[in-house]
Amino acid sequence: MWIEKTKKGLRLCDRYKGADGKIHKASVELLRDTPQARRKAQEELLKRISDKSTLTSKVGLNRLIEAYISQKDIKPSTRKNYEISFGQIVDILGDITASSLTAPYALRRLSESGKAQSTINRYIMLLNGLLEWSFQFGYIEKAVRIPYVREKAKKKDAEYLEADELKSVLDQMQGTMPGYLCQFLALTGCRIGEASALTWADIDDKYIHITKAYKPENGVSTPKTETSVRDIFIQPELRTFLREFRKWRLIHMTAYGIRTDLLFFTLRGNHYTPSNLWLSLSHVDCPKHLHPHIFRHTHTALLAEQGMSLESIARRLGHSSSDVTKQIYFHVTEKLKARDEEAMSRVSIL
Numbered sequence: 001m002w003i004e005k006t007k008k009g010l011r012l013c014d015r016y017k018g019a020d021g022k023i024h025k026a027s028v029e030l031l032r033d034t035p036q037a038r039r040k041a042q043e044e045l046l047k048r049i050s051d052k053s054t055l056t057s058k059v060g061l062n063r064l065i066e067a068y069i070s071q072k073d074i075k076p077s078t079r080k081n082y083e084i085s086f087g088q089i090v091d092i093l094g095d096i097t098a099s100s101l102t103a104p105y106a107l108r109r110l111s112e113s114g115k116a117q118s119t120i121n122r123y124i125m126l127l128n129g130l131l132e133w134s135f136q137f138g139y140i141e142k143a144v145r146i147p148y149v150r151e152k153a154k155k156k157d158a159e160y161l162e163a164d165e166l167k168s169v170l171d172q173m174q175g176t177m178p179g180y181l182c183q184f185l186a187l188t189g190c191r192i193g194e195a196s197a198l199t200w201a202d203i204d205d206k207y208i209h210i211t212k213a214y215k216p217e218n219g220v221s222t223p224k225t226e227t228s229v230r231d232i233f234i235q236p237e238l239r240t241f242l243r244e245f246r247k248w249r250l251i252h253m254t255a256y257g258i259r260t261d262l263l264f265f266t267l268r269g270n271h272y273t274p275s276n277l278w279l280s281l282s283h284v285d286c287p288k289h290l291h292p293h294i295f296r297h298t299h300t301a302l303l304a305e306q307g308m309s310l311e312s313i314a315r316r317l318g319h320s321s322s323d324v325t326k327q328i329y330f331h332v333t334e335k336l337k338a339r340d341e342e343a344m345s346r347v348s349i350l
Contacts, residue, residue, distance in 0.1 A: 002014075002067040002068070002070045002071040003030060003033070003038075003071040004027070004070075004071070008029075009029070009030065009031070010029075010030040010033055011027045011028060011029050011030055012027060012028050012030045012038065012041040012042060012045055013025060013026070013027040013045075014026055014027075014045055014046075014067075015063075026045060026048055027045070028041050028044045028045045028048065029041070035136065038136065038137070039136070042136075042137055059097065059098050059139060060095045060096070060097060060098075061089075061090055061093060061094070061095050061096050061097075061098070061101065062090055062095050064098050064130065064134060064139060065086045065089075065090070065130065068129075068130050068133050068134075069082050069083065069086070071133075082126070085122070085123070085126055086126060086130075088123070089123050089126065089127065092109050092110060092113045092115075092123075093105075093106060093109050093110075094109075098134055098139040098140050099140060099141070101127075101131065101134075101140070101144070102144060103144055103145065103146045103147065106124070106127060106146050107146060107147070107149070110123060110124070110149075111149070117149055120149050121148050121149055124146045124147075124148055124149070125148075127146055128145055128146055131143070131144045131145065131146070132145075158297050158324045158327050158328050159288055159289060159294060159297065160294060160297035160298040160300065160301040160328055161186075161286075161288060161294060161295075161297075161298040161301075162301075163302065163305075165286060165287070165288065166186055166295075166298055166302075168285075168286065169182065169284055169286055169290065170182060170183055170186075172284050172285065173280065173284060175248075176280070177252065177264060177265070177266075177272070178272075178276070178277055178280035178281070180245050180248065180249075180264070181195060181264045181272060181277060182277070182281075182295055183241060184241065184245070184263075184264070185292070185295035185296060185299070186295040186298050186299055186302075187235075187237060187238045187241055187299070188208065188232050188238065188299065189232075189296050189299035189300065189303075189313075189316055189317045190208075190210065190232070190296070191213065191223075191224065191228075191293070191296060192272075192273075192274050192277060192292040192293070193213035193214050193215055193223075193224075193274075194210050194212075194213045194223060194228070195263065195264055195272075196213075196214040196262075196264060196271045196272045196273065197212045197213050197214040197220050197271070198210075198262070198263040198264070199261040199262055199263060200246075200261060200263065201261065202263075203234075203242065203263075205234075206233065206234060207231040207232060207233060207234060208231070208232040208234060209231055210223060210228065210229060210230050210231070210232060210318065211223070211229055213228070214271045214273075216271075216273050216274075216275070220271075223318070224318075225318070227318050227319060228318035229318070230315070230316075230318045232316060233316070249263075274292050277292045278291065278292065296317065297324070297328055299317075300313055300317065300325055300328045300329060301328050301331075301332050303316070304328065304329045304332040304333060305332055305336065310325070310326065310329045313325060313329065
């Protein structure tokens with residue numbers, strides 16, 4: 001279907017195959033060029049030719065594009081560019097029917113074309129306009145949108161803090177809720193969502209029980225994966241931290257009139273979110289890019305440096321498998337191996 005300008009205004013047109021086997025044209029007056037008016041005119045037009053063999057769902061891509069371009073109010077030069085670009089698209093996709101023009105099919109053929117990413121995305125932009133129009137005028141039964149092709153970001157090495165860098169960061173945040181939270185993340189390897197959901201009821205004399213996580217968009221729910229439900233052993237250093245933090249937390253709550261069971265919270269007594277911590281970390285001087293998850297990576301690195309196995313670290317972090325954990329672990333162990341070899345090179349035995 002397409003819209004034509006007439007002396008009296010606009011009309012909606014379509015072609016159909018008549019009983020004589022020839023292609024005929026039908027049209028209805030379009031009172032206003034609005035989505036509602038077009039849809040009403042479309043219903044009337046389809047009604048007029050319902051007893052004929054219409055070409056709606058069986059129309060080829062070439063004819064669909066021709067109808068689409070003809071109804072656009074554009075300059076002749078722009079129209080020519082449309083025709084050239086759509087001609088290239090048809091060369092790639094073939095003269096398929098409207099109902100066959102699906103997102104998976106288009107993406108597969110476009111990706112196999114060998115065209116540059118920018119060119120493919122320009123084709124997708126044109127196709128999405130065509131598909132939107134095709135749905136509006138009944139050539140396809142449901143709306144289809146082709147996602148743009150995005151270049152995959154190159155994976156960076158997982159960053160973590162060395163022991164002296166961690167100390168410097170924590171010293172700068174000393175005596176604050178975000179400072180205590182970062183120290184807790186570094187001592188436990190928790191995700192910030194897991195830490196944000198914790199209450200004192202989740203901690204006993206031996207373990208911190210991770211059974212839930214907090215996300216700003218969903219509230220408190222189950223952790224990321226099944227293996228994320230775990231018990232974190234409270235080592236002596238962590239036990240000392242919890243004892244000191246409990247005292248500070250009580251003073252902090254009294255000073256600001258806060259009542260909550262949460263371990264970590266804002267001045268309003270709400271869950272501590274990643275964005276809260278991002279803001280605090282932005283004021284800390286550090287040579288590395290600080291973000292909430294870096295303390296979990298740091299926990300992995302410091303445990304690896306002290307000889308814990310990859311399997312033990314993974315269990316503590318609640319990982320069934322993790323490329324990041326393996327990457328950090330093997331990087332640290334290779335660094336230790338190099339250091340041992342350097343030391344060995346200076347040893348004299350005989």
